[in-house]
Amino acid sequence: MGTGPGAVEHLSDRARDALASAQVIVGYTTYINLIKDLIGDREVISTGMTKEKERCQQAVEAAASGRRVAVVSSGDPGVYGMAGLVLEIMESSGLLGKLPVEVVPGITSATASAAKLGAPLMHDFAVISLSDLLTPWETIEARLEAAARSDFVVVLYNPASKKRTRQIEKAREILLLHRQPQTPVGIVKNTAREKESVIITTLDCMTEHSIDMLSTVIVGNSSTRRAGDFIITPRGYRI
Amino acid sequence: MGTGPGAVEHLSDRARDALASAQVIVGYTTYINLIKDLIGDREVISTGMTKEKERCQQAVEAAASGRRVAVVSSGDPGVYGMAGLVLEIMESSGLLGKLPVEVVPGITSATASAAKLGAPLMHDFAVISLSDLLTPWETIEARLEAAARSDFVVVLYNPASKKRTRQIEKAREILLLHRQPQTPVGIVKNTAREKESVIITTLDCMTEHSIDMLSTVIVGNSSTRRAGDFIITPRGYRI
Structure with a gap:
């Protein structure tokens, strides 16, 4: 649960x-x-x-x-x-189908962090974990590349830890090959906990901010823009 | 909210x-x-x-x-x-920053449907709406293609409506170019409402089932497998 x-x-x-x-x-x-x-x-x-x-x-x-x-x-x-x-x-253990089991969903970091940032996930998005403990880094890179090229909003889980700092730098480099340096980026840390922090920055400058294992990073697509203290990815309605 | x-x-x-x-x-x-x-x-x-x-x-x-x-x-x-x-x-309207506003998150269909199906979203996933009312179909196709090729689990929102039935057929064709016909697919309709239905099928056979605007469709990646009444995408732990 x-x-x-x-x-x-x-x-x-x-x-x-x-x-x-x-x-x-x-x-x-x-x-x-x-x-x-x-x-x-x-x-x-x-x-x-x-x-x-x-x-x-x-x-x-x-x-x-x-x-x-x-x-x-x-x-x-x-x-x-x-x-x-x-x-x-x-x-x-041969218990599946014998013991009752239920998965009880919860609000995940992608949408909880998005809510703090405004509305960055109003269009198609890709959720990618940057942890290469259980996944080959080449697979992660290929997904970053594919998501960047086809203009998905990108949500990064497990972006960095004390020992793992290279991956977020590399992710930024890959995204910069396909997206403007001024693309809005949100970094939300400790969502809904003490010491919650919400930072709105750009793809160019994102790694100047502290990003750790309690952070979720959301990188806008080509239409995402900053509006006051928020990030908005327009769905396409004429306002 | x-x-x-x-x-x-x-x-x-x-x-x-x-x-x-x-x-x-x-x-x-x-x-x-x-x-x-x-x-x-x-x-x-x-x-x-x-x-x-x-x-x-x-x-x-x-x-x-x-x-x-x-x-x-x-x-x-x-x-x-x-x-x-x-x-x-x-x-x-010039009201942003003047009127207080808060986005209150909720559990989204991707994870609510995933919970009904077992654990299909344990690895990187792409969320794509098949509605082309506000988005050019070419953009949607490019995203389907990118997600299929780089082995994202794919979550389809707005897969079909009474008038819009071609898109889900086309999505299946694109996914089949990069994924096995036996890839597990879950179709969850009316999540947590009356008449909820949960179907586990395959990429090959998915469009033989009723898919409508109240359905969410989750297509597994290359490691996703069926286990009893569930779909599991392994994270990579050795069990």
């Missing part, structure tokens, strides 16, 4: 019900802390950031033992989240 | 608050009917489907006259929704 961005402000009723009815709650420690008031004294399985496979395995084991389990993702669990991993582990 | 898919099940707390504090509620008649229990006897401005510009103009006029207005979109208002239109009308 997804809790949306931030803490509980964007939680849906369906997600709140799923959380309320769970006997065991599983998640990355940081996310669990964001919703701890809703968990109370129930059993929690929480682990650090790179332990997602272990977490999902423990969740499936708990469910197989007859308990009702909620695996919590920030944002939407189906967008680079835990939904696929849970289903894959259930499949490999 | 976005109400998410369906009626109120996926409404976020933030959206519920925004709706509760509005003096005037503006929206497409069908959406207004879905949330009428939350509106009560407050003023409503609702119009038919092709009248979105008129609706937003009336909303901005009501706000300019000092009232607190909620413009309601199903799903997320920033994804082919009303957010851009409201901001553009405010800009052209």
Whole structure:
């Protein structure tokens, strides 16, 4: 289940019900802390950031033992989240179709960040993760190139981390081959959390700003323009 | 503001608050009917489907006259929704930066439909509207081609209507140039509403099923596979 961005402000009723009815709650420690008031004294399985496979395995084991389990993702669990991993582990354990399972959607960073920036996603967009831990960098580059050339608005997830800083520079270079330097870019960090920051800049200057693993970067298409404190990608209506 | 898919099940707390504090509620008649229990006897401005510009103009006029207005979109208002239109009308009326405005995100069809299908969006994806009312068909074709060639999962919004049936056939042809006929495809109709339907089929056979303007179509990438009643696009973990 997804809790949306931030803490509980964007939680849906369906997600709140799923959380309320769970006997065991599983998640990355940081996310669990964001919703701890809703968990109370129930059993929690929480682990650090790179332990997602272990977490999902423990969740499936708990469910197989007859308990009702909620695996919590920030944002939407189906967008680079835990939904696929849970289903894959259930499949490999022969539990798919035997244990009931539901994916509860949440508001994902792409649209939560877009809302903070105005309306950059009013036209076709491509969502690309710049993390090359599980994906060959050549594949990511080819997608950046294709999205840039065919004028998609581009949403970058996992744009950078402390160790991973080269990818966002390279993404900018690829996008600049097909798009004007003045193309509006939005950088939203810590959406709906403390220390939220919203920056509107340009493709040319985007990497002068701090971009980290809690940031989502949205690069406009050829019609995206700045309007006051917002970015707008026109849908095409005559105003 | 976005109400998410369906009626109120996926409404976020933030959206519920925004709706509760509005003096005037503006929206497409069908959406207004879905949330009428939350509106009560407050003023409503609702119009038919092709009248979105008129609706937003009336909303901005009501706000300019000092009232607190909620413009309601199903799903997320920033994804082919009303957010851009409201901001553009405010800009052209010289009201941007003078009247307070907030975009409240919602769960969009891409991720709500994905949740019904399992986990098809675990890797990079492209969101493309097949409506050529406001966008030249050549632009849409170029995006389909680029997304197909660089192995994006593809999410199709507005895939067809009663009059517009050729586009989904053509999209299938373009995707088949770069992807196997057996590629899993999900068709989700009326997400979280009465008469919801979830179909899992293949790229080869997708147009044998009914696809209409209330459907969202998700076409897998080269690694997407069927697992029981679900579609999974592996992120790349070793299970």
